[in-house]
Amino acid sequence: MKIGSKQFDLTLKNYMEPVVCKAVNRILKDSHYCACQRCQDDTMALVLNQLPSIYYLRAADEAAAAHELEQEYLDATLALTQEAAETVHQAPRHDSDEPYHLMNYEVTAVELGFGEILPLTKACTCIQCLEDMVCYALDQIGPKYVCTTKGAAYARLDELCVKRGAQRISLFFQAISYVDRHRRHSAPRIEHHIDN
């Protein structure tokens, strides 16, 4: 993400993705549906959009937390995947050679939003705090996965940016305040160092 002229490379992961990936592999393996990469990714996008996104996972043991998540969501995910696989099977898009990308567009939209808002605040902008803010906001907003080509991606992003209304801005501020109250960074905040 970009704040002013500074570029920050955030590591963001929706912990729901591996759960859905597992369900998609399982359903497609035991069915007559096409299991090419495109059909797999189209199915994943449909399923992921019907589940909450879980980017913000605060756990000492990440593997255990991911396992717990799978236990909680796998059954529901399998049922959703069955429906989604049928939808993709009815209208497959695997005949197109156009390169595509499976992504959650909200990630880019939220990063852009924080990039605009953070310079107006005193929020800590260390990588840890930035990741936590973006993850927190993404989970509140919910996912918008799409499997689409680059040109279409930009069109869609424009649309998301226009939709960024007051509600979304207040959510960004909520995320900033939450992360400030639950700070995880190891280094002291430079601007408030003396207060600490």
Ligand SMILES: [Zn+2]
């Ligand atoms: Zn296919």
Ligand SMILES: [Zn+2]
């Ligand atoms: Zn920080």
